[in-house]
Amino acid sequence: MSNNSISQEHYKYLKKIKRRKQIISITQVTIFILAIILWEIAARLDLIDTFLTSSPSDIVKMFVKMVEGGDLAYHVGISIVENIVGFTAGTFLGVIIATALWWSDFWAKVLEPYLVVLNTLPKTALAPIIIIWIGTGYQGIIVTAIITSVVITIMNMFNSFISVDEDKIKLLKTFGASKLQTFTKLVFPQSIPAMISTLKVNIGLSWIGVIVGEFLVSRAGIGYLIVYGGQVFQFDLIMMSLFILTIVSVVMYKLVSIIENKYLKWHQ
Amino acid sequence: MSKEPILKIRDLSMTYHRLNGEVKAIERIDLDVYEGEIIGIVGPSGCGKSTLLSIIAGLIKPSSGQVLLNGKKVEKPTKDIGYMFQSDQLFQWRTILDNVLLGLEIQGRVTKESKKNAENMLETYGLGDFINSYPGQLSGGMRQRAALIRTLIVEPKLLLLDEPFSALDYQTRLAISDEVGLILKKEKKTVLMVTHDIAEAISMSDRIVVLSNRPATIKDIIEIKLTVPQGIWSPIKCREAPEFRHYFNKIWKELDVHVK
Numbered sequence: 001m002s003n004n005s006i007s008q009e010h011y012k013y014l015k016k017i018k019r020r021k022q023i024i025s026i027t028q029v030t031i032f033i034l035a036i037i038l039w040e041i042a043a044r045l046d047l048i049d050t051f052l053t054s055s056p057s058d059i060v061k062m063f064v065k066m067v068e069g070g071d072l073a074y075h076v077g078i079s080i081v082e083n084i085v086g087f088t089a090g091t092f093l094g095v096i097i098a099t100a101l102w103w104s105d106f107w108a109k110v111l112e113p114y115l116v117v118l119n120t121l122p123k124t125a126l127a128p129i130i131i132i133w134i135g136t137g138y139q140g141i142i143v144t145a146i147i148t149s150v151v152i153t154i155m156n157m158f159n160s161f162i163s164v165d166e167d168k169i170k171l172l173k174t175f176g177a178s179k180l181q182t183f184t185k186l187v188f189p190q191s192i193p194a195m196i197s198t199l200k201v202n203i204g205l206s207w208i209g210v211i212v213g214e215f216l217v218s219r220a221g222i223g224y225l226i227v228y229g230g231q232v233f234q235f236d237l238i239m240m241s242l243f244i245l246t247i248v249s250v251v252m253y254k255l256v257s258i259i260e261n262k263y264l265k266w267h268q
Numbered sequence: 269m270s271k272e273p274i275l276k277i278r279d280l281s282m283t284y285h286r287l288n289g290e291v292k293a294i295e296r297i298d299l300d301v302y303e304g305e306i307i308g309i310v311g312p313s314g315c316g317k318s319t320l321l322s323i324i325a326g327l328i329k330p331s332s333g334q335v336l337l338n339g340k341k342v343e344k345p346t347k348d349i350g351y352m353f354q355s356d357q358l359f360q361w362r363t364i365l366d367n368v369l370l371g372l373e374i375q376g377r378v379t380k381e382s383k384k385n386a387e388n389m390l391e392t393y394g395l396g397d398f399i400n401s402y403p404g405q406l407s408g409g410m411r412q413r414a415a416l417i418r419t420l421i422v423e424p425k426l427l428l429l430d431e432p433f434s435a436l437d438y439q440t441r442l443a444i445s446d447e448v449g450l451i452l453k454k455e456k457k458t459v460l461m462v463t464h465d466i467a468e469a470i471s472m473s474d475r476i477v478v479l480s481n482r483p484a485t486i487k488d489i490i491e492i493k494l495t496v497p498q499g500i501w502s503p504i505k506c507r508e509a510p511e512f513r514h515y516f517n518k519i520w521k522e523l524d525v526h527v528k
Contacts, residue, residue: 167357170351170382
């Protein structure tokens, strides 16, 4: 650090670190490729029953067929929209409710046990009721997705709001800040990192809501493809849907990470 | 100093109520502070020094008695009183300039001129290169300097410093208390400074208020008159004054510290 010209020893050190990183990445990729190849070989040699396991080549064939027919874009698109609406609305609603609780200490105390109980309840258990109440369209699915993420958002955000340093609040008071100013200048900005990490969790939770909702409603979406594939014993379809689901949720998670790194320079 | 005092504290008492009983923190304190004075407040730890500052700042209501700033009763925080904390309390997500402007922003007083003024002040006090940096990129001493500018920029008539250097390491602490002392004198600020560092109090203050154990009462008020070498006042030079030791011993005895 102190010198611009890197010493031989330091160069070796850096190289060693870099080398280790490369080996880890290469091993990770190799495991994946090996697993796919073994799967394919086992399928071709009839070592496994492709009726129950499908095979990589069959999955690719199914993928090409559905892309060409335009079905895939339709189903994946619907699920993505439901998910995005679900987790953004869940996060937004959760933040609003957490704000209200921060505002009123009395109601925060009153509602605390209810929140704890709601938090322990597996939200997907409510899906059948929600779908009956709201309707069997995409609305019911979206509400299921919202319900899965909203309670944890309220709890995370409220905890973040109340963990703000008392002296910082005191500082704002000495400047004559109102409660609203305390919130907008201090409490909320301080909680943005917590909000983004909650958002990341919510993407996953919201997918659970969406998939369960689609299982029940069974009209369209990735969840529908999986249930349908199960009913007609089309394992190619189930496996392909699972792969797509994995890829889509990873991409969404990464997108939030990119936004996080871009806007939260101060947080590192 | 024949003028009216800028701050009058009259018969101030404070009792805290807790579930397991009540605690008398302050009892019948009277104090006059004149313009341009730096008053050091020392006392045993936990004696209610910080409570006293909080009451003066209008952050908590006293049980009885009153605080008058320029003859007006202080009942809630006012922009005429600035407060500086143990740690800098800079907001990590704001740049140094935005941190410094925080007070003005809350009071709706940010203008082109006030912004320029803030930049000039940061420049004057050696933070010119860090205007657009985040607090995480600054050293502890620089951060405390930024915190002082944040307090000064709203132009308070009275400054309350609550152990402002105790979060810093010893060397930084000496350097920063010297700087802050000079800044406060240059800006002709009236200051009340709570500290547990006797030497720091003597080197910076015009008068020192010694508080008793809880409930805090005023044990003594000591006027500090130091013969500064070469006649140029600065807190560090004050430490070299021949009378320094005499004051130190006097205050130490009055504090009557027993380690059990």
